[in-house]
Amino acid sequence: MDVNLARTFLVVAETGSFVDTARKLNITQSTVSARIKGLEDLLGRPLFTRSKSGAELTGAGELFQKHALAMVRVWQQAQLQVSLADQHPEHVSVGAPMSLWGGFLLKWVTGLRVQIPGIAVSATAGTSPMLSQRLIEGTLDLAIMYRPSPPPGLTIEHLFDEEFVLVSSAKPSTRRGVNDYLLVDWGADFLQDHAAAFPEHANPAISLDLGPMGLDYLLANECSGYFPARMVRKLIARGRVREPKRARKFVYPVYMVYPETRNEEAYEPILRGLRRAAAKLG
Structure with missing residues (x-):
């Protein structure tokens, strides 16, 4: 057609x-x-x-x-x-939710380009259903996502567990209210669990569908919100933000998903590098 x-x-x-x-x-x-x-x-x-x-x-x-x-x-x-074939003999198309690109997958892409200098990388952000559909279509070679439910023909492999922690940029002595709460959209599963745990934050003053960029807002304004622990660990250590004691945490497993039928020689160096990058998060 x-x-x-x-x-x-x-x-x-x-x-x-x-x-x-x-x-x-x-x-x-x-x-x-x-x-x-x-x-x-x-x-x-x-x-x-x-x-x-x-x-x-x-x-x-x-x-x-x-x-x-x-x-x-x-x-x-x-x-x-086809257009990349002359300059880049290898190409990989990767998809993941926005939250996994910041502080993790972009660093992995940098390492991948060092490991395989001739490779071209196409990156996209999206929801798990959309990424699964594109894997089936063949327009994605690899997807990294939370709690996937892929159809037959795709392999899922656990990479690590993502922990979302509450952090605050407000001074410890400052009393904060619901109007100072920042709700970042980390995906459907997080929003559902968050709504059940914190009904008082059902209509926050600030709600951002910007993933990792929400951290810029947190650092520029005195407020609190949930972020991946790997993203705020150094900020907590430097005193830029603090993690309130006994605050609720949310944990979601992260998987990489790829075709069962694939070119093992081409895929394995890419998957191996991703496993190493995930291991360094611990």
Whole structure:
């Protein structure tokens, strides 16, 4: 199937308009219509309900949407790897939640480039379901995530246990209230457990979906919040932040996930380096 058909379908689904799609893709409206008609003929199902107000996905269209996304991503990944082939004979695409990139995976990438100088690395941040889907599609070679539930065909290997601890940048003598609490979004599991443990912080004054960058806010303002212990260990030792005594901790296992069927020779140096990086966190 021509990837342009899938790409055009996705833009129509996003804009809800053949006219806007034509403008966005810099093609004629008749070309948009022809592409969607060709796609519907291939699939044997109408993908959009047309009306004067625009175009809405049918049930078949909603089902096809995730496959169209996968097709476009696979094509983009193929283009990237082919373009890198001359300068970088090896390439690895890695995905993980934002929290695991800061203070861990970025350091690992640096070491990987030293270990394998010719390798190119593509990094992405996302949720566990999205990363699992991309592993299945083949647009990710390796994913590092909390509590994965991957389908058959993927191998999971425990790396380490991530501990989230409460830290405060306020002076010990200062009395703080709920308005000085910082809630950082460390993923669905953390938010669910946090809500159950601290219902009083259900509507915090500051809520950040910025992962490790939330630490910059904590250091610039007198407040408290939860962060990975590996990220704040040195700050606690230097007295930049303090860890209140007897505060609740949250612990989540971290796994690396990769295809069961793989090129062992290419994968093993990468996995071995990741295991070493995880061991240094202890």
